[in-house]
Amino acid sequence: MSETIGSLNNVHLSPGRRSWLRFKANRRGYISLWLFGILFVLSLFAEVLFNDKPLIVSYQDELFFPFLVTYPETAFGGDFETEADYSDAYVRDTITTGNNWVVDPLIHYSYNTINFRSELPNPAPPTSQNLIGTDDRGRDVFARLVYGFRLSVLFAFALTAIGVAIGILAGAVQGYFSGRLDLIMQRLIEVWASMPELYLLIIFASIFQPSIWLLIILLSLFGWMGLSDYVRAEFLRGRNMDYVTAARAMGQTDVAIMRHHLLPNSMTPVITFLPFRISGSILALTSLDFLGLGVPPTTPSLGELLAQGKENIEAWWLSLSTFIVLVGTLMLLIFIGEALREAMDTRKN
């Protein structure tokens, strides 16, 4: 009875390629990845798509790039030394007549452009000028949503990356070395975790100028602990496995054992929680902004839009559009995370 591997297919596929095939096998996750990817990449180019400044202006055979460079009105034959207002009828006139031409972005509003020409009181319902209406200060809701989406996603990625990195590191060290080191670190974590996070945020918001960086630092200080517990447990379990002993017998260093043997086998909780951590981070930013403890007022933020929607309950376009963006983003992320988890499972074919 010779041992043959006849039943297995004999196609050569690298591990990475096989993971990708497993990911693709989950249709929902795969489509979600595409959708999210397109939306995210588009939002990265928000300045090109949503701007109150033209992309290129050709004035008197000279090329200007207003969305990148600040030009005074005098550059276009105006009177003021201040930056040109491209929605002003005079400026618009001078740069579009004769040989002069303009390449405009898709939507003529940036996140903080106020539509002064609106005939309706603010917040204004959707019109042909403002596709999803304006907020209570007359800013275009569509532009604010796109910029807010970008900020939220980038914020969530940064926060998750920092949290995962610290969490894995702490959990790995605790689990692998265990014993006294583990005991001390575990007590320190318990003390640290018992600090009231929200109060600290409120206190810091009053001491420092609130900014996105301050939020990332503060939330990172607390965000890693949940994950480190799981990684620690996985490492504790894994360190007694025979393959770890085999690696030690081979003469591998502690770092190499942790990196090549234990870490890949401890990734299940990390991958499982990844989509929830990302969506959790988005929600954290949104709710802090909603409470007014988050980013400064001019920053485009989904939470601030929701707060406006609450105050102007009859302005349905504010709350409804923000709600759709939030729910859509969170759902896409969770679908992607689900497919990612399946892709990382080498036992699945």
Next chain:
Amino acid sequence: MADKLIQVKNLKVTFNTQGGDIEAVRGVSFDINKSENVAIVGESGSGKSVTALSLLKLHDERNVDYPDGRIIYNNQDLMLASEADMRQVRGKDISMIFQEPMSSLNPVYPVGVQIQETLKLHRKMDKAASRKIAIDLLDRVGIKQPQQKIDSFPHMLSGGQRQRAMIAMALACDPVLLIADEPTTALDVTVQQQILDLLKDLQQETAMSVLLITHDLNLVRRFADRVCVMHEGEIVEQALSSELFKHPQHEYTQYLLDSEPESRITEIEPTDNTVIKAEDVRVYFPVYKGFFKRKVDEVKAVDNIDIELKQGETLGIVGESGSGKTTLGMALLRLVDSTGQIRFREHTISDYREQQMRPLRRFFQIVFQDPFSSLSPRMTVEQIVGEGLKLHCPELNKAQRHQRIVTTLKEVGLDENVLWRYPHEFSGGQRQRIAVARTVILEPDVILLDEPTSALDVSVQKQVLSLLSDLQLKHKLSYLFISHDLRVVRAMSHRVIVMREGKIVESGAVEDVFENPQQDYTRELARASIYH
């Protein structure tokens, strides 16, 4: 004798899984007469346990189908019986004992309570009466001091005692049929024999029938009246056991009988080339107690052991579980802290720090018992086998390394196309080959074989043993062969040491120790292994 107790007719069992239906049992028919011992023998995956569980319909209803078959018991077809009727049969008329007594007893209840539960359920007894019977039962299954032991929790009992308690539970309602699913596999050899003797005694006493499920054909030689050999879901041969062992008809039965480990001891020229020499090795684990964690005692896992291993030689280390044989092996490889002197060639490695040890590590390697946990599930075969090479031969480039990996895999009987696969895609025997490849690729001097074949089917066991002895001859390897299975040790070792409670009981050339044991303990072990 011809009084039929239960008749199984053309039983088929299919499991519905996500990957499609799996036909686990494909038309099995057999009878069990009253007071008869029937054994179903087969390798893992042959469907023997599935058949046994089907008798009591213990499979998860949601993913099992019985496309065909009848089980006639008491003029009733159990296949058509309702769940309520089945509950009457289970535990009362037909009871069952399992392989792993630790996991089949509930750890949070004392054993007595668990025995009483059956009595309460089926015989509607009150507490006092059932307790009396439970004590009686424990006494019958040979547990000493049953009055005290009845209140013990499962973890307070030894493996053999637990299995006895399980049997007591199974006997509680005087069953007419006892199904024993690998009742001795998890036990030490000497205990295995006691449990089988006990089953046989009880069977004669109560005139019940026993259906024994096992992978070990030789275990049933003395025990069973009739043997059914199962292979891939079918009974390939069914005969009285006296007939079967004398004249096996089917080629699979012959093959199974044939896969007994035969002597594979390689001839070695006498050499003075000592690879490992250890003196007075001790491994003590401290026992701490109380609030201040004072050291109150020590567990002497390995106590004052001298060992010498020559090049090309196999030293068998024999002992029951807990005798310290694995700890000794680990200590010799400096994977467990120990005292005493250990020399590897000209190095006194017992004085070396971990950094000094690292470059030497390639010369001694380990193959573990469980091929499922010894290979990292997230690494491909190429990564697993190539890891040590990357570490110890960094001068090799990618192509050279690949070449070495492929050559080594060929050497252990694996094809090149396994490189990209993950361990879970292989059978137990193939995984063990990968584990062996991982060690021999480093061209070691010593390999510690820690029960390398215990988790494998007999036929695969034979293949792995022959692979190991071929490699030994080819590379002049020295083996430290740890096993509780004396037949395997006997087939492989030149010299053997017998360990008990951390100490060497007896040592010497393998024939001397087995043919002419000096100590009672060794004699008992040898007897158990022959009975086997």
